[in-house]
Amino acid sequence: MRWSWLLRTMRSKQLQQARSIGHSSAEQPHAVPVSVSAKANTERIRGLLGAPDDLIVRELVLGGTAGVTGVIIYIDGLADQTLVNDDLLLPLLLTEEGPAAPSGGALLALLQQRVLGTSDYSLVKELREAMLSVLSGDTAVFLEGIDQALVVGSRNWKSRPVEDPQNESIIRGPREGFTEDLRTNTALIRRRIRSASLRFESYRFGRRANRDAVLIYMDGIANAGLLEEVRRRLRTLDIDDVEGSGFVEQWIADSYLTPFPLLLNTERPDRVSGALLQGRVAILVDGDPFGLILPITFSTCIHSPEDYYQHWLISTLTRLLRLIAAFIATFLPAIYIALVEYHHGMLPSKLAFSIAGAREGVPFPAVVEAFIMEITLELLREAGLRLPKPIGQTIGIVGGLVIGEAAVSAGIVSPIMVIVVAVTAIASFALPSYSFAITLRIIRFAVMLAASIFGLYGLIMCYIMINVHLVNLRSFGVPYTSPFAPQLMRDWKDLVFRAPMVFLRERPGMLGEQDKKRQPSKQVKP
Numbered sequence: 001m002r003w004s005w006l007l008r009t010m011r012s013k014q015l016q017q018a019r020s021i022g023h024s025s026a027e028q029p030h031a032v033p034v035s036v037s038a039k040a041n042t043e044r045i046r047g048l049l050g051a052p053d054d055l056i057v058r059e060l061v062l063g064g065t066a067g068v069t070g071v072i073i074y075i076d077g078l079a080d081q082t083l084v085n086d087d088l089l090l091p092l093l094l095t096e097e098g099p100a101a102p103s104g105g106a107l108l109a110l111l112q113q114r115v116l117g118t119s120d121y122s123l124v125k126e127l128r129e130a131m132l133s134v135l136s137g138d139t140a141v142f143l144e145g146i147d148q149a150l151v152v153g154s155r156n157w158k159s160r161p162v163e164d165p166q167n168e169s170i171i172r173g174p175r176e177g178f179t180e181d182l183r184t185n186t187a188l189i190r191r192r193i194r195s196a197s198l199r200f201e202s203y204r205f206g207r208r209a210n211r212d213a214v215l216i217y218m219d220g221i222a223n224a225g226l227l228e229e230v231r232r233r234l235r236t237l238d239i240d241d242v243e244g245s246g247f248v249e250q251w252i253a254d255s256y257l258t259p260f261p262l263l264l265n266t267e268r269p270d271r272v273s274g275a276l277l278q279g280r281v282a283i284l285v286d287g288d289p290f291g292l293i294l295p296i297t298f299s300t301c302i303h304s305p306e307d308y309y310q311h312w313l314i315s316t317l318t319r320l321l322r323l324i325a326a327f328i329a330t331f332l333p334a335i336y337i338a339l340v341e342y343h344h345g346m347l348p349s350k351l352a353f354s355i356a357g358a359r360e361g362v363p364f365p366a367v368v369e370a371f372i373m374e375i376t377l378e379l380l381r382e383a384g385l386r387l388p389k390p391i392g393q394t395i396g397i398v399g400g401l402v403i404g405e406a407a408v409s410a411g412i413v414s415p416i417m418v419i420v421v422a423v424t425a426i427a428s429f430a431l432p433s434y435s436f437a438i439t440l441r442i443i444r445f446a447v448m449l450a451a452s453i454f455g456l457y458g459l460i461m462c463y464i465m466i467n468v469h470l471v472n473l474r475s476f477g478v479p480y481t482s483p484f485a486p487q488l489m490r491d492w493k494d495l496v497f498r499a500p501m502v503f504l505r506e507r508p509g510m511l512g513e514q515d516k517k518r519q520p521s522k523q524v525k526p
Helices: 002-024 038-049 081-093 105-115 127-135 182-192 224-235 245-252 269-278 312-341 349-358 366-386 389-409 415-429 434-454 456-471 489-493
Strands: 055-061 069-075 121-124 139-143 149-152 198-205 211-218 264-266 281-285 291-294
Touching: 038 055, 038 069, 038 127, 038 139, 055 081, 069 081, 069 127, 081 105, 081 139, 081 149, 121 127, 127 139, 127 149, 182 198, 182 211, 182 269, 182 281, 211 224, 211 269, 224 245, 224 281, 245 264, 245 281, 245 291, 264 269, 269 281, 269 291, 312 366, 312 415, 312 434, 312 456, 349 415, 366 389, 366 415, 366 434, 389 415, 415 434, 434 456
Parallel strands: none
Antiparallel strands: 055 069, 069 139, 121 149, 139 149, 198 211, 211 281, 264 291, 281 291
């Protein structure tokens, strides 16, 4: 309770400071209405943007020389010039005048009903909204004598095509991943969930960057209290720019003192769609190919979308293997250190003699040995990520083999230590969540240090501390260890053991969703 009160106090103070700084240095006009003078609106936008070279301003006269004058404004490279010329500029220039030239609302109605060749348009009354639309790739039309701007959707910036996700590969399932374009990502989700209950709430983050984002949920399924809490936290996000979903994740997470991920990031639209139908919430940010899923639990980090595409026995086995891999990735080097340094009697005689023979001539204790190999492996892994992909893979494989063989030949480390470190690295790669795997890599060093000082007692102490920490974690009010603690037996059907599909009739009870049933109680036998 004291820690939660302290964190809330610190968060409120940071938000107050951020708002005070942001309001004192705001650079954009607030609540400035669109002027009836098209020239005045144009000059003001030019002044705010610094008169850039890529700002295209096209003056025109509607319906001939006796028509109404206006201005078209867009950004070269962000707007589709073919759409602007064919569906907007050309129809405006060819507008025919009637017996009496329309003005005001009548002119806007005429343009919307008979002139515009596109259905993607809106009317805005604030100059700031018009300017932000232009900066987003849309085209703004200002007409003389009208205090509204006509914003036409013309976004056409270059974006990466939909490709196979790089970090979440699966054997069976769709090969589509999110891109940096927000509208493409929302379309991928709509294609999977063709329901009238699917909701998208738009947000704009960043006082200066004004980056678009969406909050996604299923109306009638997602918990109303959860949605309100997510909205409240998103409204407090007040910084210059949200460069990606990682900024949002760190800002709205329940605690920034834990290394465990409290929101799940994913590249896969099918994983987001499945989470939405369970009653969870998703967040997408423009310019980032990763979506956020919340709330999550410990078990979410060992689940993969492929678990629902395979037979339930195969899925259960792979989940069990991932759970074992998580334990190995965290505790195997520490167990080796504790047994070799303190508890020789727990080893079988033949194994003890084999380890002693392998370590003969090694000048370092087991803990120094382990730290040397673990740090070397982490350096190789980081170097492989930063280098170009073909070279990075070669560096990771060849570098590990060469350095390991050279270290054993030089008598710096023992062959058994190379095997322990290699098995630990392989186990960490078996986890589907990269953020969760990094967390276990961090904890591994702390457990190794405790085992080197206290032996198995230190290892057990670390295990207890980790469990106490996990029990106290919350992800938007959902206990991180549920359905283990608190115990929800109905959710155990999709935990480590994955029951056949016909038995997964209810959504996870830990989420407190409104519609708990996802299958009828009685199934018709095929």
